[in-house]
Each structure stands twice: as structure tokens, then as C-alpha cells.
Amino acid sequence: xxxxxxxxxxxxxxVGSPLSxxxxxxxxxxxxxxxxxxxxxxxxxxxxxxxxxxxxSSEVPQNLSASRPQDRQFILSSKKLLLSDSGFYLxxxxxxxxxxxxxxxxxxxxxx
Amino acid sequence: EDKVVQSPLSLVVHEGDxxxxxxxxxxxxxxxxxxxxxxxxxxxxxxxLTSSGIEKKSGRLSSILDKKELFxxxxxxxxxxxxxAVYLCAVFSGGYxxxxxxxxxxxxxxx
Numbered sequence: 001x002x003x004x005x006x007x008x009x010x011x012x013x014x015v016g017s018p019l020s021x022x023x024x025x026x027x028x029x030x031x032x033x034x035x036x037x038x039x040x041x042x043x044x045x046x047x048x049x050x051x052x053x054x055x056x057s058s059e060v061p062q063n064l065s066a067s068r069p070q071d072r073q074f075i076l077s078s079k080k081l082l083l084s085d086s087g088f089y090l091x092x093x094x095x096x097x098x099x100x101x102x103x104x105x106x107x108x109x110x111x112x
Numbered sequence: 113e114d115k116v117v118q119s120p121l122s123l124v125v126h127e128g129d130x131x132x133x134x135x136x137x138x139x140x141x142x143x144x145x146x147x148x149x150x151x152x153x154x155x156x157x158x159x160x161l162t163s164s165g166i167e168k169k170s171g172r173l174s175s176i177l178d179k180k181e182l183f184x185x186x187x188x189x190x191x192x193x194x195x196x197a198v199y200l201c202a203v204f205s206g207g208y209x210x211x212x213x214x215x216x217x218x219x220x221x222x223x
Contacts, residue, residue, distance in 0.1 A: 043116070043200065043213035044155075090154060100146065101211075103154035 002027035006091050006104035009043040013111055019064075019078040023091030026072065031093040034101060035066055035075040050074060064069050086111045114139040116203050116215035129191050133217045135201030136183040140148055143204040145184050147175055150198045150216065154163070155160045158199075 005050045013081045017061045025031050032051050036044040048066035056066050063082060074091055088108050092101040100110060115138045121137050125131055135145065144162045148155035159168045161177035161184055172191075177184045188195055198216040205212065 041215070043215040044202070045213070046211055100157055100160055102157065103148075105153045 002093070002102065004091060004093055004102060004104040005087075006107055008107060009105065010108045011110070013109065014092050016080050018086070019076070019081050019109070021076040021089055021091075021109075023074040023104055024072055024074075025060055025093045028072070028095065029093060030071060033068060034092040034094070035076050035092040036092065038085070038090060038106075040087070044090065045052055048076070057078065081111045083111050085109065114205055114212045115208070116117070116212045116214040118199075118201050119179070120217060121215070124218070125219070126192055127192060127221055127223050129221075130187065130218060131190045131191060133186040133188075133199050133201075133219070134183060135186070136216055137150055137201075137203045137212075138182065139203050139205035139212065142179065142182075143176055143206075146202045147184070147186050148200040148202065150200055151196075155200055164208045168194040188219075192220075193221050193223060195219060196221045200215050 003039050005024050007022055034049045035047040037047055038044050048055050048056055048058055050068040053071055058072055064078050086109055090106045091104040096099045117136050119134045123131060144160055147210060149158055164177055164179040172186045172189045175186045185211040186199060193217045196219060198218045200216045201214040203212050
């Protein structure tokens with residue numbers, strides 16, 4: 001069966017510091033991968049998606065970036081965090097053209 | 113701009129009650145609508161709806177889509193405290209990866 005991992009679970013970072021959140025999927029090959037952010041009291045906002053290694057599409061321009069160095073690894077990064085980057089970050093995967101997405105446990109980021 | 117609106121924003125019911133959650137949408141080139149349940153952390157998938165009028169059912173939960181009136185409902189019968197969660201509605205539209213989430217309905221079931 002497929003599983004999706006995210007780490008860290010919780011992160012407190014100062015403004016201006018870098019960020020690296022990692023997501024890995026097991027039990028499937030060539031998944032579509034997604035990064036979402038959920039701010040307090042708001043819905044999920046799609047940040048990036050990837051349909052293959054090295055292929056990244058951005059939905060929202062911002063100071064975040066994503067990379068997919070391996071088939072089942074998706075990384076969310078920032079060179080300098082802003083206060084507004086605080087939120088709950090969720091990684092998800094989906095099989096090919098199917099649209100049901102399965103979410104990881106999430107990372108709660110607080111930027112101070 | 114695509115829009116997904118869920119109502120009510122929050123709901124408190126007693127165990128055993130039946131609840132109906134609503135999701136309306138305005139999108140270009142609708143593809144499918146999904147319902148998720150989010151407890152403490154990751155949303156878990158409940159239903160995917162693509163055709164009007166066909167009810168999807170899983171235990172005490174059921175959902176139906178109306179593509180003419182552009183909405184979906186999620187019904188939960190005989191609610192239990194374990195049903196307490198935020199219920200999210202998401203709509204896939206337009207291009208392959210375009211998805212819009214509603215802000216969710218927070219359901220609290222009290223004993």
C-alpha cells in the first residue's frame with residue numbers, strides 16, 4: 001500500500017531564515033505530487049504540483065520554490081521566510097490522471 | 113476566478129442527529145468534485161463526484177452532485193462524536209491540475 005511522509009511535523013523559524021520541507025511517497029511510481037498551504041480559517045491553497053522528476057508548476061507566485069529531485073521526493077523551499085509564510089503545509093500525491101489526492105500528515109510552520 | 117463556497121461555516125449537533133453540508137461552486141470547465149474529512153492533520157478522502165444525480169454512499173455518509181444548479185451536499189446520518197471534523201469540498205476544473213478548495217465546514221458532534 002502507498003504511504004506518504006512529511007517532515008518535520010512542526011517548525012518554528014525566524015523571519016528571513018531559509019526553509020526546507022520534505023515529502024516522500026512509498027509504494028507507487030511516478031505519482032503526481034502537490035504542495036498545499038492551509039492558513040488559519042482558510043481553505044487549502046495549491047502552491048506547486050509536479051507530474052515528473054524535475055517538472056514543477058507553480059500556481060501562486062511567492063517566495064517559495066519546489067523541487068523534485070527523485071521520482072517520489074518533493075521538496076518545498078524558501079531562501080528567506082516571511083511572516084505570511086506561517087501555516088499548515090500539506091503534501092499530496094495522486095495516480096496519473098486520477099484526481100483523488102491522498103494527503104500526508106502535514107507540517108505546521110510558524111514564522112516569528 | 114473559480115470559486116467554491118461551503119455552508120454552514122460551522123455546525124454543532126447532538127449525537128444521533130442528521131446533518132447536511134453544502135458546497136456550491138462557480139468554475140470554468142468543471143471536471144469533478146471531491147469531499148474530504150480533516151481532523152487534526154491531513155484531509156482524508158471521502159467521495160469523488162463527476163455525474164449529476166448519482167448518490168455515492170459509504171456507511172452513514174452519502175453525497176450527491178447537481179451539475180445544473182452547481183452544488184453538492186454531504187449527508188451524515190446518526191452522527192457520532194467521531195464525525196467531528198472539518199469537511200472540505202474541492203472542485204477540479206479547467207486544466208488538468210486546477211483545483212479549488214472551499215474553506216470547509218467545521219462540524220462538532222456533542223454527546
